[in-house]
Amino acid sequence: MKLAPHILFDPAESPLSFAARLAKIHIGERLVPFLRDIDIDLGDMAANSEKALARLAEVSGVAIEDLRFNVAVPLGERTYDLRGELVSAEFLASPHTVYCPACLAQDDRIGLRRGRWEWALSVVRTCPQHEIPLVRQAYANWDDKFHELDHRVPERGAGLAALVSKAPHRPVSPLQDYVMRRLDGNAGPEWLDAQTLDQAARGTELLGVLIAFGPAQNLPQLSPDDWDHAGRIGFNFTSRGEEGIREALEVQFSSFDTATGTPGARKIFGCFYNALAGSKSLKEPGDIARILRDVITERIALPAGRKVLGKKLVERRLHTVASLANEQGLNSVTLRSVLVAADVIPENAPSHFPIPVDQGREVAGRVKRTVHVISLPDFMNCARPLVDQLFSDRLLTPIYTGSPGIRGRTIKSVDEKEIAMLVGKLHAKAVLTEAPLAGLVPISKAAEKAKVPAIIVLHLILGGFLDRVFRLDGQEGVGALLVDSDEVRRQKDRVTMGLSSVEAFSPLKIAKEVGWRLVDQYQAITGLTVIEISGPDRSHAIRRFDPDSVARFSATFTTPARLAEQHELQIGEVVKRLKRSGARPVISKAEIGMDLYRVNALKRDLFLRNQGQVASLKCREKIQVRVCASVNAASL
Structure with a gap:
């Protein structure tokens, strides 16, 4: 019918x-x-x-x-x-x-x-x-x-x-437009098209809710207009695929950077995480859950075996200071100081700051193997001045407490593994002998006779410049080495061209760690040029400084310490005047541990001690102008 x-x-x-x-x-x-x-x-x-x-x-x-x-x-x-x-x-x-x-x-x-x-x-x-x-x-x-x-x-x-x-006037949301075009058979953004229609629409709206209303929003309390607003916002990100979604999640994550305690994924992502983790409407929420899972495991320290959106974390990827200290059996306060000094975490890092597992364990291993600076002379069998020289020439890497620019930053210890490697290289250059041979003297004595620092003798040994290097049987460390002082005198000029780090940095009133940081990170600005000297053993490079580049640096840049010395003022007074004048450092204390200024950017009268000096300076300048004018007039 x-x-x-x-x-x-x-x-x-x-x-x-x-x-x-x-x-x-x-x-x-x-x-x-x-x-x-x-x-x-x-x-x-x-x-x-x-x-x-x-x-x-x-x-x-x-x-x-x-x-x-x-x-x-x-x-x-x-x-x-x-x-x-x-x-x-x-x-x-x-x-x-x-x-x-x-x-x-x-x-x-x-x-x-x-x-x-x-x-x-x-x-x-x-x-x-x-x-x-x-x-x-x-x-x-x-x-x-x-x-x-x-x-x-x-x-x-x-x-x-x-x-x-x-009824208020409003255009159709881009999410609604996308859904209708897709149902009509039209292609849309690649990532959205790769999801089921349900996943694309729901994931977009949920992300929009997180951004627009925050993680604590109760989803059932949202009105249809709220969901429409969320869809509009979310589409701005999901339409750009994983890159856009990650951008939105990273912004949300960064809002908890300074939070106290240890906020977890549910606290940070709230309704969005809960909806993807247990939504009845989305048995399989799609790729957006995988993206959120990746962001969580990349940013939040979680133990192995923890479930994240239905999947177990096979192995730990990140640590906090507390979890790393607990795993390694270390004091968390001591470990935190070393992590700050090693630039693994910032000085003001919150307790939940993530530390890559491998990096954290490497630093923790160094802490376990550390030899205190006070013990180094005995540990290496050498004099204390040589220890300082080893740090200055970077043959040893110190473990500090504090970070660049922090008052009280000091060298506390050195990784025992690094010491062993250095001593091992020195021993490898030496021939074993049971008794001292004629003409051979310890490193310290050879340095004294050649009128060079002991570090130069070590460079000569490591660079393969010396033929006669011996080690007393049964003895260890630097003190066990014997060299020919005459050979040291003959070879020293080959490794002492230019300036040592001490000779370069001391007149500039720059700590050696700050100076090396300028070389490593800001060479393009400072122009400090390093000369690398190699001997027969090319695996060892001796780094010295070009005197001309140091002179140019000295004429171009200055520090509060140099200004204080130059103008016979207290450093505090210099810093106060610099701030008052609005002078800005080229490189800041936060970056390298001290403020560095361009000389020609500072006002000429900034550091004169009183107004009489200022008036005198201006008067001299006026007289010079008149003299120049008179000379010019006479020449005409």
Whole structure:
């Protein structure tokens, strides 16, 4: 049986709306009696089941493909097929009845009301034709599930006009536009297209909620307008794929940088994390969960075996100071100081600051192997002055307490492994002897005779410049080495060209660690040039400074200490005047441990001791101007 007359199916209409129109035209009744008359189960029709659609197509003469195209067909377990896209029940607006009052007013003028199929989608919240928010009516009675607009929306004429007039104007959100274009078969942003439609829309909205309303937001308390706003914001990030999503998550993470305690993923990402971790609407939330998991494991110190969004962390990737100290059996205060000095964590790092596991364990290993500076002379069997020279020439790397620019920063210890390597290299250059040979003397004595620091003798040994190097059997360290003092005298000029670090930095009033940092990180600014000298053993380079570059640096740059010495002022007074004048350092104390200024950027009278000196200086300048003018006039 086919109904007559034949009624055309509107391509923008939902099957339920079409059935309601048929009921009005053919029997002048509401939908329920009509469905019973044509033998369609009420529950099947409300659910848009395949059986109900097939019967409606049969009696109406409309192709079932046209009906199915405009509805989410249930597949079971709250999953639906919408134009080839798998969506969940939460993707649909049901049980709410959704409509645009302007569209209904238009329908009333030209015929029967039609429910647009897109109104059944939760992400569709704005009418694309009239650009006003859609109205959502909650489920009240058992037959509201049929969404009969003539019955559910009693307003007509002036009533609809009033609804339209008070509705705010807004364009369709980019997320809604993306969803509708995708359902029409159009390609969109690559990352979003790689997700199911459900995952793309829900993930975008959840990310937008986190950004717009914060991690503590209770999702059920959000209004449709709130969700629309969230979708607009979230789309700015998800449309750029993983890069955009990471950007949003990193911004959220950084807002907890200074938080006290140890905030976890649920605290930082709150509703977003909880929704992805336990959402009933998304059994598989898609790639956005993997991105969040990666950000969490890259930024938060978690133990091996901890579950993050359903997946166990195979091995620990990050430590905090506390967890690292506990793992390594170290005092956390001592370990923290060394980590700060090693530039692994900043001085003001919060307790949850993440430390890469390998880097943290390497520093912890050094702490366990440390030899205190006071013990170094005995440990290496050498004099204390040589220890200082080893630090100055960077043959040993000191472990400090404090960070650059922090008062009280001191060398506390050295890694025993590094000491062993240096001593091992020296011993490898020496021939073992049971008794001192004629003409051979200890390192310290050879340095005294050659009138050079003991470090120069070590450089000569390591660089392969000396042929006669011996080590007394049964003795260890530097003190066990014997060299020919005459050979040291002959070879010393080969490794003493230019200036040593001490000779370069001391006149500049720069600590050696600051000077080397200028060379390592700011050479392009300072112009300090290092000369590398190699001998027969090219694996050892002796680093000296070009005197001309040091002289140019001295003429171009200055420090508060040099200014204080030059003008016979206290450093505190110099710093006060520099700040008062607005002078800015080229390189700051926070960067290298001291402030470095350009000489020509400082006012000439800034450090004169009183106003009389200032007046005298100005007077001399005026006299010089007059003299120059007179000379010029005479020459004419």
